[in-house]
Amino acid sequence: MSDPQVHVINHPLVQHKLTLMRRKETPTALFRRLMREISMLMAYEVTRDLPMVKEPIETPLVSMEAPVLEGKKLVVVSILRAGDGLASGIQDLMPAARVGHIGLYRDPKTLIAVEYYFKMPDELPEREVLVVDPMLATGHSAVAAVDRIKGCKPGAIKFLCLLAAPEGIAHFHEHHPDVDIWTASVDEKLNEKGYILPGLGDAGDRLFGTK
8 A cells, every 4th residue: 555644554463463364263352352452553553653752750779851742632533433542542542531422323324424422522622533443434424423523623633544445545535635634554455345355354353342
């Protein structure tokens, strides 16, 4: 993938865990644990450019100017329900991060995203937002989520997913060319039902043990 706005995280640990998640025999408990682990590894890469400042501290031996994160902390926005699997791992890595939720479901006939819930932290204009959803398939849910979040005028937005389809990337960047995508894999294509191939199935069902 040569698109400079699509960042594929090809770290060996990320790719290994993704393969385990793709296997159809992987049970729910392991799938859930792997998603938590892989989200931490991916968040490590996505947050490389967070702004830093120096502040004076006392170590047991001397005084020093030490680096800390600058300003308001990150907001992680989970696209319900599968996004919670990624958000929980990022919270382990960054406990001070605020969390927002947007509820969307995909109409089975039109594949268009329909919103049913929206709740964001305060002071969004002063914070960077990381929108998380395991799948960027058709792109409709991601576009709808970022549309709503932009209405809150956040400081900046990034989108994080486990898998992306070329069709979803194209649709997303048609509407939001200013938002970078971070993913563990750009897969081959969508099938006739809008699922990513080869993919890993329905992330929400596999995460929560539902059908």
